[in-house]
């Protein structure tokens with residue numbers, strides 16, 4: 001059976017390097033390409049401190065995909081503007097995509113779905129690829145049936161561009177869907193900026209500090225009690241089993257699946 005090739009977009013970034021390493025260590029997939037706007041021409045194996053892989057960093061996704069042995073998929077951890085430029089190139093060549101980059105509007109997400117269906121390519125877009133974070137979101141949704149007050153505190157590193165995080169947005173969506181109603185305490189963002197931001201009716205506090213990876217607390221208040229669920233990603237390795245699972249499955253459907261929970 002042919003091994004599945006993985007073209008990593010954003011290969012020299014913090015997440016991209018981890019993906020290259022995880023793919024390189026897995027038996028059933030291999031690094032078929034490395035796309036980035038920095039470190040072009042360098043061998044991606046050497047970039048991650050491993051042995052040379054003979055895969056050289058390029059910023060030309062179209063050419064890399066044309067030359068790549070099939071089957072292959074792309075994995076993207078870059079930034080929103082890069083995804084909007086690169087992912088249509090992959091989908092229009094019928095190459096399925098795993099997207100970890102966050103910060104998209106509903107319209108942009110619908111456009112990925114449309115493009116995937118038109119070109120018989122699958123897309124997995126997940127705001128968080130860690131199993132623990134997926135379980136945190138699942139249980140936050142369930143708990144919101146029993147509590148009417150909750151707030152979210154999320155912590156990420158100081159370089160993160162978007163806020164609230166994709167995980168916080170998805171958590172808040174789940175907590176307010178299906179007749180679950182969450183009433184936040186007093187204080188609008190306008191009059192009380194320190195009370196965090198209102199996202200879909202759930203107040204979210206976004207902390208941005210160096211050394212953070214991805215952390216979130218969801219606090220549910222009852223009468224005389226507080227229930228907190230918390231998840232911490234202490235290393236970027238926590239995302240890799242989810243990324244590899246998505247890589248192995250993403251060619252099984254056309255169009256978009258959102259969230260790792262949709263495939264586990």
Ligand SMILES: NC(=O)c1ccc[n+]([C@@H]2O[C@H](COP(=O)([O-])OP(=O)(O)OC[C@H]3O[C@@H](n4cnc5c(N)ncnc54)[C@H](O)[C@@H]3O)[C@@H](O)[C@H]2O)c1
Pocket residue numbers: 009010011012013014015016035036037038059077078079080081082085086099100101102103126127128129130160214239
């Ligand atoms: N879904 C998840 O589980 C998860 C987990 C962690 C981070 N993220 C998200 O992943 C994204 C990347 O995070 P990071 O910490 O690795 O960032 P990073 O800044 O370390 O890496 C981004 C990489 O993308 C490259 N890049 C930028 N523009 C490009 C372009 N046009 N073409 C090719 N490469 C380009 C940069 O050179 C850089 O190497 C962010 O959106 C972050 O929120 C998602």
